[in-house]
Amino acid sequence: MLRNPLPSAGPARAAGAFVAAALLFAGCAKQEPGAEFNDPFETGNRAVHDANVALDRAVFGGGKPDRKPFMPAPVAEGLANFSDNLGMPSAVLNSLLQGRPDPAVRNAARFLMNTTVGIGGILDPATAVGLYAEDTDFGETLHVWGAPEGAFLVLPLAGPSTERDLAGKVVDFVIDPLNGAFPEPEKYYVAAARVGAKVADRQRYGDVIDDILYNSADSYAQMRLLYLQNRHYELGIEAEVFDPYEDPYGQ
Template identity: 35%
Template sequence: MHAQHTRRLLLAACALAATAGCATGPERNPADPLEPLNRATFRFNDVIDRHIAQPVARGYNRVVPRPIRTGVANFFANLGTVPVMLNNFAQLRFADGMSDLMRLALNSTFGVLGVLDIATPAGIPAHEQDFGLTLGHYGVASGPYLVLPLFGPSTFRDAAGFGVDQYASPTTYAEPRARNVLWGLDFVSTRARYLNATDLLEQAALDKYLFVRDAWLARRQSKLDEDRPQALPDYDAGGAADARPGTESGQGARRE
């Protein structure tokens, strides 16, 4: 789950850089009214990342053999299937929810608590869902962009959703000492897999804050849009006046 989310965020960022470049003008994005505060938090997170997270992640990659690192990543991805599954059911995506349940059952048993990913080769795909997307699915507005200390990009809606997802995570219910170890190991494992992404970001972005913000917001919006019915093209030679309801032109006529 974490791997797919980060990979797609990076791809979205690269696409934004290639098509539009990095916005450096004085105009403030209306989705980011808290930009001064967010920039300060972003700088704080960047200092923590440079001086603590990255060195620890590099050490982890040097010391821990690749097969073990893969097993650790698989283990946490399997735990992450639980809130994904619950959010799919909450959005009435029953097929995806049942797929998540099958994936969780297969990897937790034959995959030795998820250390081995048996489900993917078996044709059971992983999904991305969280409670922020569930709220968006039911029409809750995202609210302003918000950079969270240590956790990074979010919005008011997604920050609230993140808190709810923690209650759905099995790690939350572990004994406190074990829970803290699991949280720390998950963070280091995730950060270690994307050290190269940091180098790419450094090279591509004139303003890292804008680069990350715009890519993250675009990615979240695409997740909300991807399962919505797409408007059919209007093949009627009569034009927009005869367009059927549900097409783009028909929607446009109603908006007017």
């Protein structure tokens, strides 16, 4: 049962989150003149990337042709739908912070429909009626506000990011309207479902991820290229880019 989420995301907490974000992106590393990518931490990034790939191989059997599905496809889809639905209130808030009320209204309507008719978001009737998600995050909010992208980063477990997007992840976690909305033990079930959704995504996009991590001459460079181009596409920075989920090699 939902509780009032407002106390856990009050003004003091939100203010602290904005200060943390400012501190994080204030020192964003600048790209060297003539460099194709802003990646001054490449040596450390590659080490983290190698550790992530080793973990993926050990836990998920990444790169193995006989890899078995981790869960039935309907379960994977339901977990992904549930997790996506939980992210809608945060998307609504970020759209408002970006001065974009239209997607905020659509996402709010989508959240309401999927939470009720869609049994808590396990099903996705909103998409069936043409009410599509317009996902966003605080990293995009910072972009709209003029914050620089900063250096490319690879995070343990979480994978590729940038300094600006890392700041956005921190703020998104703190200002999420659903933080504190679930009592115990429901909040642990929700956390487990969100982790399960990440596992489900590894299964749903397994072929694309394997192509990047195990079938590339330099999986780090390939991952960096795909992440940055896709992120720029999401932010509207570059018009002539591709969606890596559609074409893992961008050709």
